[in-house]
Amino acid sequence: MDVLILEIDDDGVGMDEEMVRKAADPFVTSRTERDVGLGLALLAQAAEMANGKITIESKRGKGTHVKATFQYSHIDRKPLGNVGDTLITLICGNAEIDFTFYHKWPLREVRISTKEMKERLGRANLDYIDTAREVRRRLQ
Amino acid sequence: MKLDQIVRQLGVRVRTTEDKVKEVEVKGGYASDLLSDVIGNAKEGYLWVTLQTHANILAVAKLKDIAAILLVNSRKPDADTLEKAEKEGIVLLESDLSTFELVGRLYEMGIR
Numbered sequence: 189m190d191v192l193i194l195e196i197d198d199d200g201v202g203m204d205e206e207m208v209r210k211a212a213d214p215f216v217t218s219r220t221e222r223d224v225g226l227g228l229a230l231l232a233q234a235a236e237m238a239n240g241k242i243t244i245e246s247k248r249g250k251g252t253h254v255k256a257t258f259q260y261s262h263i264d265r266k267p268l269g270n271v272g273d274t275l276i277t278l279i280c281g282n283a284e285i286d287f288t289f290y291h292k293w294p295l296r297e298v299r300i301s302t303k304e305m306k307e308r309l310g311r312a313n314l315d316y317i318d319t320a321r322e323v324r325r326r327l328q
Numbered sequence: 329m330k331l332d333q334i335v336r337q338l339g340v341r342v343r344t345t346e347d348k349v350k351e352v353e354v355k356g357g358y359a360s361d362l363l364s365d366v367i368g369n370a371k372e373g374y375l376w377v378t379l380q381t382h383a384n385i386l387a388v389a390k391l392k393d394i395a396a397i398l399l400v401n402s403r404k405p406d407a408d409t410l411e412k413a414e415k416e417g418i419v420l421l422e423s424d425l426s427t428f429e430l431v432g433r434l435y436e437m438g439i440r
């Protein structure tokens with residue numbers, strides 16, 4: 189199967205139907221500090237460039253599911269980049285949110301869960317050292 | 329330098345927001361097709377030279393207060409891009425020349 193699938197689920201505030209329809213428009217944002225919202229717009233463009241697309245499902249008060257597909261072998265598919273550093277930044281920059289990361293390759297899989305990390309280390313909060321060590325070891 | 333002088337001298341086509349061409353001042357230029365690089369390095373009032381035609385270029389231009397976007401190699405903006413550029417008041421220019429040729433000429437004209 190020549191495909192890369194990226195899925196992000198959250199149990200955050202969610203969106204109503206109209207917002208779901210418009211969310212990937214770069215001029216649609218609920219931010220107040222600027223009038224452009226690039227996250228989903230750039231993800232959609234990246235997927236479309238590689239023969240894929242994004243789909244967004246959401247319910248107000250429940251959460252959101254974003255799925256992006258890419259033709260894996262497409263010459264314009266952007267490389268995945270440094271997933272470890274991205275995760276470390278996400279986890280350390282959002283201490284109040286628990287993250288579960290799962291990556292499945294054809295012959296290997298990796299799962300990282302901040303809840304499990306906290307339990308195993310016996311900590312209420314993860315600091316940068318804990319996070320960086322765990323994430324780097326698992327993604328090696 | 330005023331944008332309309334550049335438009336006349338390079339013979340580029342104005343696709344959107346024509347009424348602004350006379351008043352816009354170009355303070356410098358940047359050429360790149362990587363949006364994150366433009367966000368990082370382009371400055372307010374710059375003319376941005378690119379081959380990208382997706383509507384996302386407009387949001388980047390807006391974010392960075394770009395003077396105008398110049399599309400190279402006869403690339404045509406997507407219909408959605410034309411519509412949004414007009415709505416957001418962003419000047420879109422079009423040329424048959426390549427990035428290399430355009431940037432060379434602009435640099436010679438004193439756009440640095």
Ligand SMILES: Nc1ncnc2c1ncn2[C@@H]1O[C@H](COP(=O)(O)OP(=O)(O)OP(=O)(O)O)[C@@H](O)[C@H]1O
Nearest residue numbers: 200202203211216217218219225226227228229252
């Ligand atoms: N997971 C989500 N849950 C709830 N609302 C969302 C979610 N993702 C996007 N939205 C809504 O869609 C809008 C556009 O999202 P997008 O990620 O494209 O831009 P942004 O988050 O506003 O800005 P940026 O990503 O550039 O920092 C957001 O402002 C928000 O209102």
Ligand SMILES: [Mg+2]
Nearest residue numbers: 225226227228
């Ligand atoms: Mg976002």
